[in-house]
Amino acid sequence: MTTLAQPLIQDKRPRGRPRKTLDERDDGNRRHQLLQCAARLFRRKGFGATTTRDIAAAVGMHSGSPFYHFKSKNDLLYAVMEEGMRSALERQDKAMQANATGRADEPMMQIRLLMRAHFDVLLGPGNDFIPVMLYESRALNARQRSALAALQSEYEAAWVPVLEALHASGRLQTPAALARLLILGALNWSVQWFDRKKAASLEDLTDAAMTLFFAEPA
Amino acid sequence: MTTLAQPLIQDKRPRGRPRKTLDERDDGNRRHQLLQCAARLFRRKGFGATTTRDIAAAVGMHSGSPFYHFKSKNDLLYAVMEEGMRSALERQDKAMQANATGRADEPMMQIRLLMRAHFDVLLGPGNDFIPVMLYESRALNARQRSALAALQSEYEAAWVPVLEALHASGRLQTPAALARLLILGALNWSVQWFDRKKAASLEDLTDAAMTLFFAEPA
DNA sequence: CCTACCGATCGGTAGG
DNA sequence: CCTACCGATCGGTAGG
Numbered sequence: 001m002t003t004l005a006q007p008l009i010q011d012k013r014p015r016g017r018p019r020k021t022l023d024e025r026d027d028g029n030r031r032h033q034l035l036q037c038a039a040r041l042f043r044r045k046g047f048g049a050t051t052t053r054d055i056a057a058a059v060g061m062h063s064g065s066p067f068y069h070f071k072s073k074n075d076l077l078y079a080v081m082e083e084g085m086r087s088a089l090e091r092q093d094k095a096m097q098a099n100a101t102g103r104a105d106e107p108m109m110q111i112r113l114l115m116r117a118h119f120d121v122l123l124g125p126g127n128d129f130i131p132v133m134l135y136e137s138r139a140l141n142a143r144q145r146s147a148l149a150a151l152q153s154e155y156e157a158a159w160v161p162v163l164e165a166l167h168a169s170g171r172l173q174t175p176a177a178l179a180r181l182l183i184l185g186a187l188n189w190s191v192q193w194f195d196r197k198k199a200a201s202l203e204d205l206t207d208a209a210m211t212l213f214f215a216e217p218a
Numbered sequence: 219m220t221t222l223a224q225p226l227i228q229d230k231r232p233r234g235r236p237r238k239t240l241d242e243r244d245d246g247n248r249r250h251q252l253l254q255c256a257a258r259l260f261r262r263k264g265f266g267a268t269t270t271r272d273i274a275a276a277v278g279m280h281s282g283s284p285f286y287h288f289k290s291k292n293d294l295l296y297a298v299m300e301e302g303m304r305s306a307l308e309r310q311d312k313a314m315q316a317n318a319t320g321r322a323d324e325p326m327m328q329i330r331l332l333m334r335a336h337f338d339v340l341l342g343p344g345n346d347f348i349p350v351m352l353y354e355s356r357a358l359n360a361r362q363r364s365a366l367a368a369l370q371s372e373y374e375a376a377w378v379p380v381l382e383a384l385h386a387s388g389r390l391q392t393p394a395a396l397a398r399l400l401i402l403g404a405l406n407w408s409v410q411w412f413d414r415k416k417a418a419s420l421e422d423l424t425d426a427a428m429t430l431f432f433a434e435p436a
Numbered sequence: 437c438c439t440a441c442c443g444a445t446c447g448g449t450a451g452g
Numbered sequence: 453c454c455t456a457c458c459g460a461t462c463g464g465t466a467g468g
Contacts, residue, residue, distance in 0.1 A: 044356070045356060046266050046354075046356050046357060047264070047267075048264055048265060048266015049356075051445080051446060052446080052448085053446075062455080063446095063448095063454095064447095064449075064453085064454075064455080065453050065454070067447085067449075068453055068454095069453090072447075072448080073447065135353055138267075139264060139267065173429045173430070173433060174426050178430075179426075182407075182408075182426070182427060183404065183430075184407070185403055185404040185406065186400040186404035186407070187403070188403065189400075189402070189403025189404070189407060190399070192403075208393070208397075208400070209392075209400060211391045212390075212392040212397055212401075212431060213430060215391060248437085269461080270462080270463060270464085271462075271463090279437070279438090280438055280439080281462095281464095282437085282465075283437050283438070285465075286437055290464080291462095291464090437468105438467105439466100440465100440467095441464105442463105442464090442466105443462105443464095444462085444463095445460105445461085446462090447458105447459100447461100448459095449456100449458085
């Protein structure tokens, strides 16, 4: 029973799965499908327990094909995290710009917008990218890790002046740096328990967090 | 080059590693060493990326020997988490009993003791068990998951009446259930950034958290 | 707990 | 992006 003794077609290809429909035929579309499916699987099963075959099957490819788009499984993981951070930064920027016409200089308003945007990033529909980033960073190599850290610093940089203003005004008694770690932690943990079907809205969640940290929803 | 063509001793055994020193020879001691090393490796590399061979080598066993102590790699993971929860419950109980002679009925004192004990559980030296539990629960099967959930509920049960008392007195404006999730999240996240070599003491950390949530260290 | 091993699977690749 | 495949590794086991 050597491998040479199997000249006929092996039934290893995923059958019955529609491929090459109109909206899939495009260019980098397949790459993004891989990212999306990888994110979902990495989140549900963990990076180590997800095989590249799982991911290939999820988008209707054969087992070797993901490596046409990504050099390695590890590169795919990093791409998921990078994509997550880029869209998080975009959403955060948008939230702060929308505020520019309103009470832009009120720290309580700003911190609320930051928290609300962060809940969006963490819990918005189809957002598996950031949860993967939060729980699978160990699997990155040194170069990937520092590249990701730069994006994370950029993201958290928006929080710093706001928290410092709140601290200076006495509204926040904890030092800004420590407060940022504790507050972001409280929010990040919500990916573990928040249930979009049962729990309150993200707006309610933001109210609750504002009240907990600043004694009023602002 | 079949496997039968290698009659001589294969150099696959870990050499130069001291085995059977005096304090290792005992009974269930080896089992606990496996737990300890597994916890450290699971935390550093993740469950999926840790091999049973890694663990065996870390305690000076050969590759098949961990399975004498644990039925499967998965059982080993669960044992790590269970051990973590049992010691966490023990530490929490001890903290609350020590308080019984003091201002036992003051919620602000009680929540402080709970938070301080929790930081011990999360960040105390050699405590890799709970961090593993926090980040690798996905790998558990349904039965293991529900068994662990029971222990976690028991642990969190101590927080409920305290937070409810604080809410009733107006000291905590967020509903108790939501406050518990947010506060435990803020604390749990500290395993990601706390550095025993650089950061403040656990006592200082507790002060900061108390101030953030309740506007005074109590 | 070691010896010696296996079946299965996995990440990855050459060539088209 | 598929075909066809490989080398390496991994969890696990029988027998002692």
